[in-house]
Amino acid sequence: MLLTIAACQAEEAKTSSPEDDADNAKLVTGRSPSISSTSSSTSLPSPPPEASKKSCPVGMVRIEGGVFRMGAPYAVHPQDDAYLHEVALRSFCLDRHEVTVAAYRECVRRGDCEEPFHNNFSCTWDLPERDNHPINCVDFSRAQRACLAMGKRLPTEEEWEYAARGGSENRTYSWGESAPSGKLSCYNHRETCPVDAHPAGAFGLLGMTGNVWEWTSSSFVKYAGWVPAGQWRVYRGGSYSRRFPKWMKTWVRNRFRPEQWGAHLGFRCAADLSGTVCPAHTTPLENDPTRCLHPNESIPRPPPTEAGPIADDAPPPVVTRSPSFDEDCQRFKPSTPHAYDIRGSSFAQRQKETAKRGCSNRDVGAKFNSVCCP
Numbered sequence: 001m002l003l004t005i006a007a008c009q010a011e012e013a014k015t016s017s018p019e020d021d022a023d024n025a026k027l028v029t030g031r032s033p034s035i036s037s038t039s040s041s042t043s044l045p046s047p048p049p050e051a052s053k054k055s056c057p058v059g060m061v062r063i064e065g066g067v068f069r070m071g072a073p074y075a076v077h078p079q080d081d082a083y084l085h086e087v088a089l090r091s092f093c094l095d096r097h098e099v100t101v102a103a104y105r106e107c108v109r110r111g112d113c114e115e116p117f118h119n120n121f122s123c124t125w126d127l128p129e130r131d132n133h134p135i136n137c138v139d140f141s142r143a144q145r146a147c148l149a150m151g152k153r154l155p156t157e158e159e160w161e162y163a164a165r166g167g168s169e170n171r172t173y174s175w176g177e178s179a180p181s182g183k184l185s186c187y188n189h190r191e192t193c194p195v196d197a198h199p200a201g202a203f204g205l206l207g208m209t210g211n212v213w214e215w216t217s218s219s220f221v222k223y224a225g226w227v228p229a230g231q232w233r234v235y236r237g238g239s240y241s242r243r244f245p246k247w248m249k250t251w252v253r254n255r256f257r258p259e260q261w262g263a264h265l266g267f268r269c270a271a272d273l274s275g276t277v278c279p280a281h282t283t284p285l286e287n288d289p290t291r292c293l294h295p296n297e298s299i300p301r302p303p304p305t306e307a308g309p310i311a312d313d314a315p316p317p318v319v320t321r322s323p324s325f326d327e328d329c330q331r332f333k334p335s336t337p338h339a340y341d342i343r344g345s346s347f348a349q350r351q352k353e354t355a356k357r358g359c360s361n362r363d364v365g366a367k368f369n370s371v372c373c374p
Contacts, residue, residue, distance in 0.1 A: 166202030174201030185210030329372035
């Protein structure tokens with residue numbers, strides 16, 4: 001099956017993400033008019049006073065706080081999520097499933113949310129039969145605004161991974177260790193799935209792996225105790241269009257600029273619990289009500305540089321033949337049966353090289369494009 005990458009807004013959107021979904025489904029991404037027009041000029045609703053509660057609201061699950069090992073060993077995934085470190089969290093609430101089209105439509109009807117982008121069939125907004133599917137095609141400010149309108153907030157990256165991994169269980173996938181399949185999650189699929197279509201995972205949560213990636217409130221900075229800062233936002237969880245298990249693992253990170261959006265991207269909300277305490281042998285972290293300071297952890301500090309893509313004017317990428325993936329190309333992209341590896345430079349430059357050679361992406365990462373060529 002041939003891959004088509006289509007931008008809904010501008011040509012720039014095709015080359016702006018370092019890890020766009022690039023599998024067997026049509027990718028639809030875009031860029032909202034500007035950060036200022038979506039984040040600054042539109043005032044965000046204030047959460048109601050009852051947002052912090054001693055028990056979780058209906059539709060949310062209590063995630064008991066604790067300490068867990070966040071990230072992945074370098075040998076397993078030598079990228080930006082490779083720094084394995086211990087993190088301590090307070091208890092919090094998390095939506096049982098991703099925010100649905102129906103819930104988002106009601107928020108728009110009340111005047112509390114902005115309509116999502118929906119000028120392509122892969123966006124779920126205009127499809128009444130998908131009311132129970134996750135809302136997608138929302139940028140960061142729309143997701144943030146919706147959560148605030150519901151008296152909630154976006155989860156931090158740490159909270160999201162803790163919930164997906166089952167806390168200290170450190171699950172590889174939200175359901176456990178079994179490899180992804182269509183029975184376990186919305187994976188290797190042509191479109192989104194109903195939010196309750198698959199079995200619950202850790203903490204009884206639905207869809208933490210697959211269906212749509214989920215925005216978090218966290219900035220994309222390298223692990224090692226950096227405070228949130230910067231213009232790239234983390235999203236987690238994999239999506240329906242991914243067909244390689246590595247992208248579905250609970251520690252894998254992805255990122256977009258706040259004004260970017262895609263058919264592969266939605267969100268769920270979190271909420272604070274009043275009266276929570278830090279796990280044993282940890283101490284409260286000043287200016288962060290969700291985190292606690294672990295004895296082996298230093299106080300977070302501003303990052304010296306922001307993690308993100310290489311400049312678009314970087315040196316040309318290196319192209320090498322990768323015949324071990326020929327069989328995969330022949331199966332899924334028969335008109336481009338020969339596999340190549342395009343590595344280095346920037347995502348934009350790798351995309352240009354891919355197009356110049358008449359190739360299509362079979363997999364995309366922060367530093368590589370695996371492509372199928374004529």
